[in-house]
Amino acid sequence: MSATDEIEDSSAPLIEHLAELRTRLMRSAMAFVVGMVICFTVWNPIFNFLTEPLCSTMAARGQEDCGLILIALQEGFFVAVSISLLGGLILSFPVISYQMWRFVAPGLYKNEKGAFLPFLIASPFMFFLGASFAFYVVTPLAFDFFLGFQQPGTLSGDTEVESGGIAAIAFQGSAQSYLNLTIKFIVAFGMCFQLPVLLTLLGKAGLVSSVGLKNVRKYAVVGILLLAALVTPPDVITQVILFVVVYGLYEISIQLVKRVERGKDKRAREEGIIAEGESLFDEDFGDEELEEEPEP
Numbered sequence: 001m002s003a004t005d006e007i008e009d010s011s012a013p014l015i016e017h018l019a020e021l022r023t024r025l026m027r028s029a030m031a032f033v034v035g036m037v038i039c040f041t042v043w044n045p046i047f048n049f050l051t052e053p054l055c056s057t058m059a060a061r062g063q064e065d066c067g068l069i070l071i072a073l074q075e076g077f078f079v080a081v082s083i084s085l086l087g088g089l090i091l092s093f094p095v096i097s098y099q100m101w102r103f104v105a106p107g108l109y110k111n112e113k114g115a116f117l118p119f120l121i122a123s124p125f126m127f128f129l130g131a132s133f134a135f136y137v138v139t140p141l142a143f144d145f146f147l148g149f150q151q152p153g154t155l156s157g158d159t160e161v162e163s164g165g166i167a168a169i170a171f172q173g174s175a176q177s178y179l180n181l182t183i184k185f186i187v188a189f190g191m192c193f194q195l196p197v198l199l200t201l202l203g204k205a206g207l208v209s210s211v212g213l214k215n216v217r218k219y220a221v222v223g224i225l226l227l228a229a230l231v232t233p234p235d236v237i238t239q240v241i242l243f244v245v246v247y248g249l250y251e252i253s254i255q256l257v258k259r260v261e262r263g264k265d266k267r268a269r270e271e272g273i274i275a276e277g278e279s280l281f282d283e284d285f286g287d288e289e290l291e292e293e294p295e296p
Helices: 003-041 043-050 052-060 075-107 110-147 175-192 195-204 210-215 217-231 236-270
Strands: none
Touching: 003 043, 003 075, 043 052, 043 075, 043 175, 052 110, 075 110, 075 175, 110 175, 110 195, 110 236, 175 217, 175 236, 195 236, 210 217, 210 236, 217 236
């Protein structure tokens, strides 16, 4: 066989993989468009659902008017589009995940499929868990904090302010701004809840270890603080909540990675690679470093 024939034979599988990838991407895109169209037709009920934390918080404060305003003429359309994009992604995510799995699965061994599939299932579950936590716990606290800066004004008659009176500060929120803030909360917490899935998958691949994660704990704390400052509005309540939650997930991730390492050690002992009592990984000495023995 000539060198040209060998090149043509080797390029055939690549072309087949590219064709398969194109098919999977087209099906994922079609699912996303269908989900987006469905959400666009019912964007009003979705918007009403997303404004429930704000309306509940305002009602608890004795404010019956929960209206939001449109600052720009086209703002209502962009609100509907933003809701459609988010809703379309959520509705099409199972299809997109399935297409990704169907593309990757043929190239995996049976044991690799068994290891990868649980993470594919856990990822959307953890995202929805984080999104639900943000929507039902964090946003009401954040909105209550923000609405606390309102104040009633002192008026004389209908329009004029009394001498030495107090100017009223009332909330008149933009629909687009409110939606962007709510989506930011939901996506930020949903992504942060992916931390155990990501670190456990990296531990499964041998890229991180439980001892290594413990040794960089102080750097992780700084990184989580920076993350909380970047992805949340500038109020202490939501930043503290996000820090506590993500740091807790980091500690859980250490235990999950340690569990993965124990499973690898057990299989290695069964196969005779290591002796009983030995480990493939560094021993866990805790957070304190061993002191070097002084030379005589």
